[in-house]
Every structure is written in C-alpha cells, then in structure tokens.
Amino acid sequence: MARALLKPNPENASILELKDAARIGSGETALRCTAIQMLVTGITRSQVCAALAVTNRSLRNWITAFNARGLDGLIVRKRSGRPPKIDKAKTQQFVDLIENPQDADRDFWTAKAFHGYISKTYKVECSYETVVRFFHKQGFALKVPQPWPDRQDEEQRQAFRQKLKELHDQPDLDIWFADESGFDGDPRPRRRWDKKGRKTRSTKNGDHIRMNVIGMVCPRTGEFFAIEATNVFTEMFQVFLDEAKKCIEFERERNILILDNATWHKCKTLNWHGFEPLFLPPYSPDLNPIERIWLIMKDRWFNNHISKDRDALIERLDKALWDLFDNPKQVKKTASIGKII
Known part of the structure; x- marks a missing residue:
C-alpha cells in the first residue's frame, strides 16, 4: 500500500x-x-x-x-464555491437602497457607510471588499458629482428645445453655438492610479496663470472658430465677432448664434455682422453643445498638464485649438444637437 x-x-x-x-x-x-x-x-x-x-x-x-x-x-471537477454573502433575495432590496439613500436618512452612500449599515440593520456578515464588489457587479461606479444649478425653469427649457428644433428643420439657415471657457496653467489634479504607499504629487509653484478662449461651433458642418484672450468683456467679444466675420465663409443665408446670458453678450452696441443672436434659458449650459467641446479639450490637453508661464500655456492652447480646427468630423460628432432636441 x-x-x-x-x-x-x-x-x-x-x-x-x-x-x-x-x-x-x-x-x-x-x-x-x-x-x-x-x-x-x-x-x-x-x-x-x-x-x-x-x-x-x-x-x-x-x-x-x-x-x-x-x-x-x-480530471478537475467544477467546484461549487462558497455561497455569496449577499444572496439573491437581498440583491434587489440593496440596489433600491443604494439608489434611494434617503430611505436610510442619508444623502448619498459610500461603500464604507453602506457596509456598516447593512451589517447593523440587516445582520449581513461580509467584508468591506465584498460590498465594493457588489457595487461594481450591480453597475455602480465611484464618481465625482458635477455641480448643477437648481434654478432652471423647465417651461423655458422646453420652449427653447422646441424653438431649436424648428430652426434645425429650416434648410436656409445654420445654427451656431458660442461660449467662453477659461484654461488654467495649473489645473486641479485629477485622480490617477499609483502604487500604495507612494506619495502622489503634482507640480504646483503657486503662480496662477489663466487664459480664456472664445469660440463658436456649427454642429451641422463641424466648423469651429475661436480666439484666445486674457479677459472676456464687451470689447473683446466684439473683436471675436469681427474676426469671425473675416474667417468664416457662410454657406447659408441666415446664421443663428446661440449664447448664454452673459452681460457682454447683450450689449446694445454690438455689431453682430449678420449673426442673429438667440439666448439660452438661464442656468442651462447643458443645452449648449460647445460645452462638450471644452470638456474634451481640457481632458485631452490639460489633464494634469502644468504650464510654467503664460507663453507655455498659450502654446498648449494653440495645439489644442488646431486639433479642433483640423478635425471637423470629430467636432461635428461631439457638437451634435440630437440629444438636445
């Protein structure tokens, strides 16, 4: 034996x-x-x-x-494995609880808080890691909340969408969207992967450098136009309109220019050079597709990028803008108004 x-x-x-x-x-x-x-x-x-x-x-x-x-x-047989700590009977109940934290007198959940709550309230004996895996398996992800205004007038927003749809269906006009955005030489660092125990640092010398970009986009064609400016005020916005008139070859008889309600957009002395201004409802940046262009531009060109001086920031801005000028197909895709109307 x-x-x-x-x-x-x-x-x-x-x-x-x-x-x-x-x-x-x-x-x-x-x-x-x-x-x-x-x-x-x-x-x-x-x-x-x-x-x-x-x-x-x-x-x-x-x-x-x-x-x-x-x-x-x-021959290796399939192992039965351990039964899940959070069984199917509780899965939907916990998903509903995650989506409605007010039912537990909370404004939002963290995995740590949720782990403590179900351990105490439902007597579920599981690890914190099990709760994190449960969040991911049910389609939840850790996100940074986007600041959002609570003063929107839904009737005005719906009326604007209807107006935009009517304009979009007219073959003799083009719709343009304009906006301004600031670009920092030392943008706030974003989260990144790094080894545990290692100090994750980003360069910051205390100098705050900032430039502004005034731009407009035509979602139908993907044409994009912009200028750089140290500040934005009525005179600078007029310079923007003057330069747009020189550089843009209009394909259609009418050109609607949609903007937000900044004071320099409503100055009575402005020469619109044929543009017909139309203003967004208050507190409605989501109805302006050029906002998506700014977000992508910042993510691609200014995510954890540090400019040591103004010249370096301007050089970086030039590259970012030329990337938009040279890619009208991508701009057209990004600035689509299909989701708005």
Missing part, C-alpha cells in the same frame, strides 16, 4: 491516454496528467516537482487519486 502511494500504477492508463487527456483537459487537469506521465516514464518525484513547480504533497495526492480512479481521478 505504501508503494502505491509513491508511484502511479501504469496499468490504470497508457502513456498515450495520459497525453490525450493532457492535451484536451483544462489547465490543472493537463498539469496532473503531465505529472503522472513523467512519473510513469521513470522521472523522479523531486524532478517532477521542480519541473512543474508543484509541491510534493500535491503530487502525492494526484498519485493517490490516479491509483484509485485512473484518469477520472485526475
């Missing part, structure tokens, strides 16, 4: 059968069959352990199983 534990019984399977089983089996099944095959051909147990990087205990267990059941003893 002791001898059977040391060596596999060659009568239980031929070398050819072991080879076939190793070839068609799963990773661990193939490893077991290869180990027994090596032992049957006369290779010592110590050599097999070293060659296949397995322990002597594992090899002894495989030999025992092979001698008892032949090839069937080497």
